[in-house]
Amino acid sequence: xxxxxxxxxxxxxxxxxxxxxLAVTMGFPIVYYLVMFIALVARFQAWPNYAxxxxxxxxxxxxxRATPSLSDIGAIIAQEWLFEVGRMNYDFGNGISxxxxxxxxxxxxxxxxxxxxxxxxxxxxxxxRAACSTxxxxxxxxxxxxxxxxxxMTNVTxxxxxxxxxxSWVVGLAILGLGVSSSLWLExxxxxxxxxxxxxLLASLYVLSGxxxxxxxxxxxPYPKSAMGAPQ
Numbered sequence: 537x538x539x540x541x542x543x544x545x546x547x548x549x550x551x552x553x554x555x556x557x558l559a560v561t562m563g564f565p566i567v568y569y570l571v572m573f574i575a576l577v578a579r580f581q582a583w584p585n586y587a588x589x590x591x592x593x594x595x596x597x598x599x600x601r602a603t604p605s606l607s608d609i610g611a612i613i614a615q616e617w618l619f620e621v622g623r624m625n626y627d628f629g630n631g632i633s634x635x636x637x638x639x640x641x642x643x644x645x646x647x648x649x650x651x652x653x654x655x656x657x658x659x660x661x662x663x664x665r666a667a668c669s670t671x672x673x674x675x676x677x678x679x680x681x682x683x684x685x686x687x688x689m690t691n692v693t694x695x696x697x698x699x700x701x702x703x704s705w706v707v708g709l710a711i712l713g714l715g716v717s718s719s720l721w722l723e724x725x726x727x728x729x730x731x732x733x734x735x736x737l738l739a740s741l742y743v744l745s746g747x748x749x750x751x752x753x754x755x756x757x758p759y760p761k762s763a764m765g766a767p768q
Contacts, residue, residue, distance in 0.1 A: 542745040549663035564651030587621040614642040676743040683736025690730040
């Protein structure tokens with residue numbers, strides 16, 4: 537099947553369930569950050585005691601003005617925060633942030649893209665349930681789910697003082713119980729894990745949007761016949 541045909545099939549699946557697609561696309565980022573917040577509160581058994589809003593637009597403008605290398609501007613802007621909420625420990629002078637959740641616009645865009653892909657996958661799964669074989673439908677759905685988990689995992693923006701208080705996706709692994717040293721070692725593979733997640737999502741869309749394979753015919757053992765056509 538051609539790429540154009542697959543695209544039309546995906547577009548048709550979304551058009552058949554526009555409310556579902558819109559609800560998942562818009563709701564995914566909200567649920568994503570809400571789950572991270574709840575995970576922090578549940579893990580540390582404490583409510584946040586501070587929240588800070590940053591002048592993201594002003595900081596971006598200053599980065600563009602003050603950065604001499606155009607190739608560095610995007611990478612620096614991608615690290616800028618918009619909002620931070622967390623728990624401050626004031627036993628040490630002016631206080632130290634024990635844990636926090638940071639809203640990074642660059643990460644939010646990736647999460648919104650992920651939400652759109654997940655919504656597209658869900659609508660395509662619903663549209664192709666009857667047309668695809670059980671193995672094909674289940675395999676593609678599982679691959680897409682794993683891809684979504686990988687992308688979501690590598691865009692976590694949590695900070696914990698035990699992990700050098702630097703916002704990183706591996707902080708989520710450390711909070712879940714993985715050793716701090718092991719978590720920090722995995723940080724270098726973040727981009728590769730994220731790319732693998734997107735590839736799995738796209739591969740699942742590709743498989744589900746294809747034509748269903750024709751059912752295999754039952755193999756029959758031929759009986760030898762005589763010259764008159766009657767079985768021997």
